[in-house]
Amino acid sequence: MFYYASKIFWFFATPSNLLISFVLLGLLISLSKRWRRFGTGLALVATVATVALGLLPISSALLRPLEERFPMFRDDGSRPIDGIILLGGAVEAADSLSRGSLVANESAERVLDTITLAHRYPQAKILISGGGGTVFGDGAAEAPVIASYFKGIGIDPARIIIEDRSRTTAENATFTREFIAPEQAGRWLLVTSAWHMPRAVGVFRKAGLDVIPYPVDYRTGASEGFYRPFAFISDGLRRLDVAAKEWAGLIGYYVAGRTSALLPAP
Structure with a gap:
């Protein structure tokens, strides 16, 4: 409801x-x-x-x-990265399926940066969280579409975990927890838009998962120039x-x- x-x-x-x-x-x-x-x-x-x-x-x-709430991730190399959680919201699943090609939206950096991380941490698992619910019924789930794309560019399918039931950020955390036991989680990066990171971190913490924020998809610049009129x-x-x-x-x-x-x- x-x-x-x-x-x-x-x-x-x-x-x-x-x-x-x-x-x-x-x-x-x-x-x-x-x-x-x-x-x-x-x-x-x-x-x-x-x-x-x-x-x-x-x-x-x-x-x-x-966007400034969580700093950009800097790896000091002290401990390995065990996994990467990619939140949906970057791909138009229905359009991708109908076109037979990945159709990304303005949050495409979520997918692009996850690909970069996948190569940087070749042993890390990649959990893609994103269902396809709409107000009018069940739509095409985003996670399988992204997973298929990752497999197509050479990422080992054995590393990929698909969570395709979530429709909201809260459900992203709830259903992700079913795949990751908090006591055995290790270090997991959470990839989502910088402006969405505070809410995402909040629900993952509420679910008992102490993830490491990896903000991407910034809409404002790092300098004072962001105060310029449109x-x-x-x-x-x-x-x-x-x-x-x-x-x-x-x-x-x-x-x-x-x-x-x-x-x-x-």
């Missing part, structure tokens, strides 16, 4: 959808003589807000604390959607008791 409720809520609460909805609602209300001034004002305010949030670096300021409104709104969803996820998971802390720390 939590899964479906969160998906439906977020469809309407997504900032870009919400802003456009207010514009349309204002225009609709303005058709009434009695409420024309109110409707026009609502549409105007929503339009200005859309332009401002799309061009100003507000979304970068929201995303920055999440050239396109759509770029700013897209980043705003990502930031708002992640903050909402952190709060929702904390309230529901699914994470170890509101904003997990290193």
Whole structure:
């Protein structure tokens, strides 16, 4: 129930959808003589807000604390890496199956960096976590698609573990725990987007797995340049959607008791 409720809520609460909805609602209300001034004002305010949030670096300021929460991984070589956990969200599974070729999205670095790690740590297991659930039913699972791609580029199939039931970050941790016993886990790297890492680490800790964060897929730069305005409104709104969803996820998971802390720390 939590899964479906969160998906439906977020469809309407997504900032870009919400802003456009207010514009349309204002225009609709303005058709009434009695409420024309109110409707026009609502549409105007929503339009200005859309332009401002799309061009100003507000979304970068929201995303920055999440991406900087965990430092980039530096291996001191003191202990071996036993495994790599790759969280789904980087591949369009249905499109990949229909095209017969891997179709990645803007989080493709999750897959690319995992390939790099697979070669850097040739003895490490690779657990791919990602199912295919949707609000309207079961879709194509992402993990088997990525696993097939890994096998196709020469990664030993014996190293690959497929977890294809999870639909959420919380389920990623819960189902991954069925493959990894905490007391015998060793050192496992957790690969996901930097902005998603706080929530991911929180649920894995809650599940009893003390993973090592390996953040990738940064959306903001390392310099002060991330405060630059956007050239396109759509770029700013897209980043705003990502930031708002992640903050909402952190709060929702904390309230529901699914994470170890509101904003997990290193």
